[in-house]
Amino acid sequence: MTTVLETRGLTKSFFGVAAVKDVSIKVSRGEILGLIGQNGAGKSTLMNLIGGVVQPDSGEMVYQGQRYAPRSPADANAARIAFIHQELNLFTNLTIAENIFIEGFPTRGRGPFQFVDRATVRHRTREVLDAVGLDLSPDMQVDRLSPGERQLVEIAKALYLDASLIILDEPTTSLTTRETEKLFEIMRRLRDQGKALIYISHILADVLNIADTIAIMRDGELVAYEPAANFDVNRMISLMVGRSIEQLYPPRTSRPGRDVLLELRGISAKGIVENINLKLRQGEVLGVFGLMGSGRTELARMVFGLDPFESGEIVINGTPLKRTTARRSINSRMAFVTENRREEGLLMNINIADNIALVSLPQFARALMLIDQRELVDSASSAANALQLKSGNIVVQPAKSLSGGNQQKVVVAKWLLSQPTIFIMDEPTRGIDVGAKYEIYSIIDQLAASGSGVLFISSELEELMGMCDRIVVMSRGEIYGEFTREQFNEKDILQAAFREGEGVLA
Amino acid sequence: MSTIDDRVQPAAVNIALGPQAGAGASQRAANPLLAFLRRVLLSDYFILYLTLVFFVGASAFFPTLSAPGNISNQFSNMWPLLAVAVGQTFVLIIGGIDLSQGSVMAITSVVGALIFTQVLDAPTFDKSPLWGTLINEQGGILASNPNAVLFGVLAMLGLGALIGLWNGFAITRFRMAPFMVTLVSMIFFSAFALWLTASRNVSGLPEDFTRLGTGDIISVYLGPKLTPEIPRREILPFISYPMVIAVGLAVAAHIILTRTVFGRQMFSIGTNRRTSQVSGVPSGRVVMLVYMFSGFCAAVAAILYSARLGIGLPSLGSNLLLDIIGATVIGGTSLFGGKGSVKGTFFGVAFFVLLLNILNAMRLSPFVIDAVKGVVILLAALLDITRSRLINRGVRA
Numbered sequence: 001m002t003t004v005l006e007t008r009g010l011t012k013s014f015f016g017v018a019a020v021k022d023v024s025i026k027v028s029r030g031e032i033l034g035l036i037g038q039n040g041a042g043k044s045t046l047m048n049l050i051g052g053v054v055q056p057d058s059g060e061m062v063y064q065g066q067r068y069a070p071r072s073p074a075d076a077n078a079a080r081i082a083f084i085h086q087e088l089n090l091f092t093n094l095t096i097a098e099n100i101f102i103e104g105f106p107t108r109g110r111g112p113f114q115f116v117d118r119a120t121v122r123h124r125t126r127e128v129l130d131a132v133g134l135d136l137s138p139d140m141q142v143d144r145l146s147p148g149e150r151q152l153v154e155i156a157k158a159l160y161l162d163a164s165l166i167i168l169d170e171p172t173t174s175l176t177t178r179e180t181e182k183l184f185e186i187m188r189r190l191r192d193q194g195k196a197l198i199y200i201s202h203i204l205a206d207v208l209n210i211a212d213t214i215a216i217m218r219d220g221e222l223v224a225y226e227p228a229a230n231f232d233v234n235r236m237i238s239l240m241v242g243r244s245i246e247q248l249y250p251p252r253t254s255r256p257g258r259d260v261l262l263e264l265r266g267i268s269a270k271g272i273v274e275n276i277n278l279k280l281r282q283g284e285v286l287g288v289f290g291l292m293g294s295g296r297t298e299l300a301r302m303v304f305g306l307d308p309f310e311s312g313e314i315v316i317n318g319t320p321l322k323r324t325t326a327r328r329s330i331n332s333r334m335a336f337v338t339e340n341r342r343e344e345g346l347l348m349n350i351n352i353a354d355n356i357a358l359v360s361l362p363q364f365a366r367a368l369m370l371i372d373q374r375e376l377v378d379s380a381s382s383a384a385n386a387l388q389l390k391s392g393n394i395v396v397q398p399a400k401s402l403s404g405g406n407q408q409k410v411v412v413a414k415w416l417l418s419q420p421t422i423f424i425m426d427e428p429t430r431g432i433d434v435g436a437k438y439e440i441y442s443i444i445d446q447l448a449a450s451g452s453g454v455l456f457i458s459s460e461l462e463e464l465m466g467m468c469d470r471i472v473v474m475s476r477g478e479i480y481g482e483f484t485r486e487q488f489n490e491k492d493i494l495q496a497a498f499r500e501g502e503g504v505l506a
Numbered sequence: 507m508s509t510i511d512d513r514v515q516p517a518a519v520n521i522a523l524g525p526q527a528g529a530g531a532s533q534r535a536a537n538p539l540l541a542f543l544r545r546v547l548l549s550d551y552f553i554l555y556l557t558l559v560f561f562v563g564a565s566a567f568f569p570t571l572s573a574p575g576n577i578s579n580q581f582s583n584m585w586p587l588l589a590v591a592v593g594q595t596f597v598l599i600i601g602g603i604d605l606s607q608g609s610v611m612a613i614t615s616v617v618g619a620l621i622f623t624q625v626l627d628a629p630t631f632d633k634s635p636l637w638g639t640l641i642n643e644q645g646g647i648l649a650s651n652p653n654a655v656l657f658g659v660l661a662m663l664g665l666g667a668l669i670g671l672w673n674g675f676a677i678t679r680f681r682m683a684p685f686m687v688t689l690v691s692m693i694f695f696s697a698f699a700l701w702l703t704a705s706r707n708v709s710g711l712p713e714d715f716t717r718l719g720t721g722d723i724i725s726v727y728l729g730p731k732l733t734p735e736i737p738r739r740e741i742l743p744f745i746s747y748p749m750v751i752a753v754g755l756a757v758a759a760h761i762i763l764t765r766t767v768f769g770r771q772m773f774s775i776g777t778n779r780r781t782s783q784v785s786g787v788p789s790g791r792v793v794m795l796v797y798m799f800s801g802f803c804a805a806v807a808a809i810l811y812s813a814r815l816g817i818g819l820p821s822l823g824s825n826l827l828l829d830i831i832g833a834t835v836i837g838g839t840s841l842f843g844g845k846g847s848v849k850g851t852f853f854g855v856a857f858f859v860l861l862l863n864i865l866n867a868m869r870l871s872p873f874v875i876d877a878v879k880g881v882v883i884l885l886a887a888l889l890d891i892t893r894s895r896l897i898n899r900g901v902r903a
Binding site: 304306326327329330336338343344345346347348349350354357358359361362364365368369370371373414 | 766786
């Protein structure tokens with residue numbers, strides 16, 4: 001095996017804190033290197049060093065036998081290192097072919113009569129699409145593709161650019177199980193064709209499954225770097241967190257009560273959800289499982305009053321409502337942790353205290369609407385402390401400076417302050433590390449133990465099975481199955497989600 | 507490709523702000539000059555410092571700048587601009603823009619004047635659509651009413667607020683772009699003001715009204731005048747009605763912005779509308795009230811200008827848009843929303859008025875002056891971006 005990229009003692013500090021400390025790894029032709037670590041462990045910085053986004057304080061890199069010191073992402077590009085990010089970099093208003101050739105179209109003619117050689121563009125696009133197993137027209141506009149298909153288009157682009165090293169950063173976050181499988185199949189094929197790949201993911205089982213070698217980072221250091229066969233998920237976790245976690249999920253400390261907090265009666269909106277009936281009881285953690293596009297998020301938005309529904313009613317504490325607004329939902333002590341922290345959960349540029357206080361601002365109003373700033377800060381910091389938020393001065397530090405897990409805690413703290421009894425959480429653990437996930441699960445358990453009802457929406461079945469009292473499965477806008485804790489079984493639930501017989505199970 | 511060895515990073519780049527400041531201290535010591543410049547650049551008072559430096563520097567070349575008469579005069583130029591810029595600050599903070607402020611000033615100036623003017627002459631105003639019905643040789647609509655000025659002023663403020671409310675309503679209810687809505691209001695109401703007055707200035711305003719623009723509360727005697735170029739009285743207004751009105755408005759706006767629930771909600775909407783909606787911020791109501799306030803501020807400015815000039819001016823504010831937005835942006839309010847302060851706008855207005863004063867003292871042509879204004883506003887926008895970049899570097903490298 002020939003080494004494609006080797007880092008030797010790479011070190012990079014920010015503000016005197018080492019983000020990457022003396023990291024030496026290498027990845028060879030025909031190898032998939034799995035890179036894991038908690039948020040803030042230094043994975044992103046390492047990738048930014050390789051990608052030329054930042055430059056190392058010391059250490060060096062060797063790429064295909066030559067010293068490699070990229071000063072900008074353009075250098076990494078020129079060296080044929082392809083990055084495929086969680087947030088895709090495709091232009092959705094352009095076609096597949098245009099995206100693949102964006103850096104330079106083949107042309108015919110010369111001077112002012114230089115035309116794009118459309119035939120070659122189509123032909124080459126079809127070739128690379130075939131290579132990633134996508135049977136789509138090169139002229140299809142990217143916004144019509146599913147997230148999984150877009151991911152594959154990115155890989156096709158990397159193939160077109162003849163990348164020798166492909167780095168995939170959390171590529172499966174928004175993919176369905178089937179799409180993930182397909183991605184893995186293509187990654188394996190690329191490996192067999194002699195490409196080098198680096199795969200970064202929070203889903204440890206996936207890394208274990210696909211990687212040949214696994215590198216684990218913690219606090220900027222490489223804590224393990226061995227063949228994948230030497231690992232199991234438990235060992236990976238304990239290396240990542242630096243201690244052993246007995247369980248991935250905290251034990252549930254309470255049982256659901258009898259009182260119904262929230263009831264949905266025949267909620268329908270054409271083409272989105274159909275005839276949804278649901279009861280959430282006091283102290284219950286009710287899971288809603290569904291694939292992308294199953295209508296789970298849309299349903300949550302309707303219940304909270306952000307989107308309209310056409311028929312049916314929402315019954316909150318016995319009061320039926322035909323339509324509702326976010327403010328009314330908040331007043332009836334409902335909370336909604338949305339799936340997009342950045343876009344809908346946080347005010348990224350604003351300080352942590354004001355973020356936490358946002359929902360409950362009216363509570364802090366005194367005469368003339370003047371805010372009792374001291375009480376606001378006190379309340380915000382006690383909420384932050386209750387959730388063990390790791391931050392500096394909450395009145396100064398903006399939300400965007402926090403890690404993903406801590407950002408999510410800010411969102412949860414914001415809602416805790418309004419003392420809700422009905423908690424809707426849409427993908428609350430997406431993109432956060434194992435340690436922070438465990439803390440979010442503990443919060444969910446505490447909420448239930450204190451008598452609140454939690455509607456826990458997720459596409460990670462495992463966490464629902466770990467935390468919920470009951471799971472309902474949504475598929476194409478309908479509820480297609482309900483399972484109580486005793487009936488939990490991965491295969492049955494997935495079958496309901498895929499509508500047995502119609503889908504291929506993972 | 508370069509090698510690692512020849513790479514030198516400027517020390518100032520990684521110096522932290524806020525929570526990480528301690529960690530950055532060692533780097534700061536490495537280059538105290540850069541660190542100092544950085545601190546000045548990021549200070550809330552940067553524009554104030556700049557204004558003072560500018561003033562002292564320019565005074566060396568143009569001694570008339572620092573003559574008491576000129577200073578007093580420049581202060582009186584500040585107050586109406588401050589009043590209207592405070593409204594624009596609010597609108598920019600919620601991520602909007604109000605292009606209609608100038609025309610609100612025109613229409614309110616004209617309407618107020620047509621209510622309380624004491625005399626109108628037939629040959630100029632018989633082209634007005636109101637001639638003979640509401641206005642005639644005896645003056646405006648309420649010319650004979652002893653409380654005409656009070657009603658007139660209230661009508662001006664009410665009309666300004668109402669136009670603002672309309673802007674806000676159209677923006678929130680019909681989900682139209684603020685740029686579009688306020689552009690249409692700008693064109694419509696300035697045309698309306700010209701139509702009402704047949705494009706004539708309305709003079710003959712009662713003294714009760716003009717006092718609002720010129721009256722002094724405390725004046726200072728500074729001796730006989732020294733330079734004949736500047737026409738001025740020997741007694742200079744120190745604390746004047748316009749000052750009290752504009753500063754009062756600014757202080758109230760500052761408190762609303764920094765101390766109230768409403769102010770927090772404004773910043774939240776300007777930073778992220780979707781997060782605000784999910785969090786139950788009544789964004790429609792806040793946006794409508796902010797545009798209403800913007801119209802109200804424009805009406806206050808119209809009162810100050812009209813009273814100072816002693817006429818109702820249908821073209822009032824028509825060239826003011828650049829000054830308003832320029833002063834606000836120079837004061838550190840971001841055109842992208844979510845950032846800004848009344849204090850900054852105050853400094854921005856001072857800077858802008860001083861700039862105009864200097865440009866006038868240089869006896870440049872109005873075209874050159876406009877061009878320079880444009881460049882300065884561009885630089886201010888650039889400064890805004892540089893500052894946020896510096897702050898971001900400090901927070902997340």
